[in-house]
Amino acid sequence: MSRRINCREAVEQLYEYLDRELTPATELAIRQHLAECPPCCDHFDFEQLFLEFLRARCRAQGAPPELKHKILRELFDE
Amino acid sequence: MTTPPTPPPPTPPAPSPAAEAEKRASFEREALVHLDSLYRVALRLTRNAAEADDLVQETMLKAYRAWDQFEKGTNAKGWLLTILRHAFINEYRRRTRHPETVDLDAIEPFSVFSELQDEDPQGTFFDRIVDDEVLRAIDGLPEQFRETVVLSDVEGLSYEEIARMLKVPVGTVKSRLFRARRLLQRQLYDYAVGMGYIKGSPR
Numbered sequence: 123m124s125r126r127i128n129c130r131e132a133v134e135q136l137y138e139y140l141d142r143e144l145t146p147a148t149e150l151a152i153r154q155h156l157a158e159c160p161p162c163c164d165h166f167d168f169e170q171l172f173l174e175f176l177r178a179r180c181r182a183q184g185a186p187p188e189l190k191h192k193i194l195r196e197l198f199d200e
Numbered sequence: 201m202t203t204p205p206t207p208p209p210p211t212p213p214a215p216s217p218a219a220e221a222e223k224r225a226s227f228e229r230e231a232l233v234h235l236d237s238l239y240r241v242a243l244r245l246t247r248n249a250a251e252a253d254d255l256v257q258e259t260m261l262k263a264y265r266a267w268d269q270f271e272k273g274t275n276a277k278g279w280l281l282t283i284l285r286h287a288f289i290n291e292y293r294r295r296t297r298h299p300e301t302v303d304l305d306a307i308e309p310f311s312v313f314s315e316l317q318d319e320d321p322q323g324t325f326f327d328r329i330v331d332d333e334v335l336r337a338i339d340g341l342p343e344q345f346r347e348t349v350v351l352s353d354v355e356g357l358s359y360e361e362i363a364r365m366l367k368v369p370v371g372t373v374k375s376r377l378f379r380a381r382r383l384l385q386r387q388l389y390d391y392a393v394g395m396g397y398i399k400g401s402p403r
Contacts (some may be wrong), residue, residue, distance in 0.1 A: 137374070172327075184236035
């Protein structure tokens with residue numbers, strides 16, 4: 123049985139939880155708190171959504187194809 | 201009695217064509233595959249497409265020259281990003297001093313979720329914000345926040361990897377990420393209110 127945590131403790135570790143940076147025990151304690159606390163659960167969902175949104179918007183961009191050709195030319199005289 | 205002539209110092213053997221081919225193949229396999237990541241980070245650091253191009257080219261050139269020292273099979277992405285960041289600091293940042301545009305005191309208290317938990321708790325307004333607006337918001341962050349958020353949220357590096365790369369404690373990475381994300385939310389929230397996507401609350 124893991125330690126019980128309150129809302130403040132859960133929210134303080136929100137980003138570490140979403141970034142998967144916590145120990146399995148702390149992660150479990152937060153997951154249990156979220157299961158019992160709809161307001162915290164909404165808050166975590168909102169932040170998770172924000173991070174996914176950020177990632178999706180920024181990763182749409184990749185290197186221009188000419189850049190790869192330029193690099194290959196420079197490195198291997200192609 | 202004459203002293204025997206000293207032999208000339210040995211010249212290092214030229215790498216065999218096979219070794220060169222192998223070097224190239226492993227570089228393409230392990231380094232060039234990270235080109236998109238390098239470019240995205242370069243673009244957010246320089247905030248300029250032409251400079252990002254140059255920075256990535258220079259990074260790849262340096263990486264190829266140092267490729268024999270890289271321990272194959274370890275984290276090439278982190279290694280390349282470290283080279284890129286050094287090149288940026290040494291050569292680009294010196295040339296261009298951008299004013300930092302964000303008021304740091306305004307960061308902590310504002311939580312977009314608290315503002316919106318009645319109006320839009322599912323954050324559906326995010327869907328209406330276009331890529332360019334998000335990139336603009338990131339580019340408006342102070343440099344330390346910008347690089348941390350890009351390495352974490354865009355490129356998926358762990359706190360530990362970022363801390364090692366930036367040579368700061370993990371706690372610093374954590375607090376920069378917290379502030380950077382809050383700042384971004386705030387910017388995007390203000391934008392969404394301005395565009396009429398959400399009503400928001402008067403401040």
